[in-house]
Amino acid sequence: MESVEISLKKGKLTFLWLALMGGIIFMGWWFLTSGQEANVSGLRLFHIAMGTLLLLIAATILPFGLRLVSKTPGLIIDKNGLTDHSATWQNGFVAWSDIKAIEVAQPEQTAMMFIVLFDPEKYLQSRTKIRRVLASTGDRFGYPSAFGIVVGNLNIEFDELVKVVEQYWGDYHQRSNVSRNSTEEVSV
Incomplete structure (x- = not known):
């Protein structure tokens, strides 16, 4: 793919x-x-x-x-994982093997996709202290993960993005013979 x-x-x-x-x-x-x-x-x-x-x-x-003016895409999805450059506080690369679940929500008319990780601390440690504090504020708002993708910043419809991510994530699990959690909708 x-x-x-x-x-x-x-x-x-x-x-x-x-x-x-x-x-x-x-x-x-x-x-x-x-x-x-x-x-x-x-x-x-x-x-x-x-x-x-x-x-x-x-x-x-x-x-x-x-x-x-940067030519860098907001989100890159490939067989290894996804790379998020869609927000000011970018998530960067997240490997499919590190993703525990993908949850979607639409709080206050803003479509969001949350990447729930097996070990979020591994990713948070590579960030600056300010970015770690900002990432942890999601807990106070009831977000399921500190790693969220705001779909409103991307040139794709929310349902289409969910479908593409599901397809790549599913393909990874088929290749690696690992079971996975399904994408679920959460209320935030």
Whole structure:
């Protein structure tokens, strides 16, 4: 079987990123230029500090926009596993042999696919501390796994994605003669 590459929906994300960057840069420029006529040195210092802070925030957000022009697919599914690049906090590669179950949910009109792993700590250890903390927040919301794929970011219908993942996961288990749990729907 060949691999399936699913691209990201870039239109809405690009618009949001451009609007955010434009707003932050405009506010930073406004703070830097409007503080010049202030007679109070504290107010002038505040304007300069706020302008500089906003421009630093814009520089921090810049890499997220660079992802929008990247040719990397949002999700790659092949005979070895799946590689998720669909969100800011990417899951990366997950081997079929490490997947215990795949659960689907649609909380608040957002279709999500959760990858339940035999040993999630193995994957969490390879992440930065901030990414580990963010991944663990799913427990508080009742998500079945810290590894979720938001289907709304991908150029594929939810049902079609479930079908493709089920097919590849099933093929892996047939090749390896290992039993597997079925994909089940969960309420979140």
